[in-house]
Amino acid sequence: MKTKNKNIDLILRYLDGELDDVEKENLFNELKKNEELRKEFDSIKNIFDLKSDVQKAKVNQEYLDSIIPKFRAKLEKGNERKSFNPIFASALTVVLIAIAVLLLIPKGSKIVTNNFSDISDEELIQHLSQDYSDLIQEEKIDSLLNSELKTAPDKISYYVFNGDDITNLYKKNLINPEDENEIYSELIAKKF
């Protein structure tokens, strides 16, 4: 394995033009004797031959000309929008509090559960009215949210949008694609 890796390294250095004359000659001699190395050489060279083609790739001028206007339009739109998005903020708060509630309700309470799908919406809303924010444990929230994302993605999206799915929010013009993007970015930044 070690010899194979050494040979690949030699081939790479050759293709990068880094071998001196002696090393080159050694490689060529080895290639003549070693069929497997020859195959290895051909397959790596195949990839390298594509390099020059890739570097020749050009982008349509019409598309390039559209980049700045599109960016400027976005920038302008962004400036018009409020910096605070109440829908997004409240949706995230609901999710975080909901998770905290489920984790931190004392034993014996009605909703000792690790799964959102086990409790009714009414129960959840009732418990959301209580303030558990100072008891939130970030690590537990992370692990529960991650497992919920894996096991019950529908439920998560339900709570994120407080009972309204994203398509309805679009229809009502309450959010736009940028908001959606922001939601995903925020979820990633906070939870992954």
Added chain:
Amino acid sequence: MQEQNNDFELIKKFLDGDESAFNRLVLKYQEKIYLLARRMTGNHLDADEVVQEVLMVLYKKLNTFEYKSSFYTWLYRITMTRSLNYIKKRSLKAFLPLSGLKNKMNEDFDPLVSFENKEKIVRLEKILQKIPAKQREVFILRNFEQLDYEEISKITGTSIGALKANYFHALNKVKELMKDYENQK
């Protein structure tokens, strides 16, 4: 060096309030940003979104540029980070069943100008999507941007040893995937 000074000049002008200097900077590098994002994400629509994100970051964060590295190294770093974040976001989107609005752009539109072996290149783009993002990153920077390990290390913040290992794994995987593809034909 002259090139670098020009970039620095444009950055200073923009920070002094000259919006056209920002446009000139973008015009100079937009094709490179697009191609890098395209190689990382593997398709036009995603690359287009990454380009817009990169420009937004540039616009908002140019005041934090410290003039220690070349502007292009800084730009590479932003493009790579944004591309990796975008790929992560894309995986999450595929995972969560939130059906957003369909992108109105024509999905068949491809701004890569026809050139020799375009089919092969597009195939390579697809193959690259099958290897882990970190390996793809070093494969692209090393092969297509022709950067040495030291430069890649500055951009990615990864040690040279780890980069070499990643490159090695990437090369072997690409080789195997290309072989599989040839056999399927």
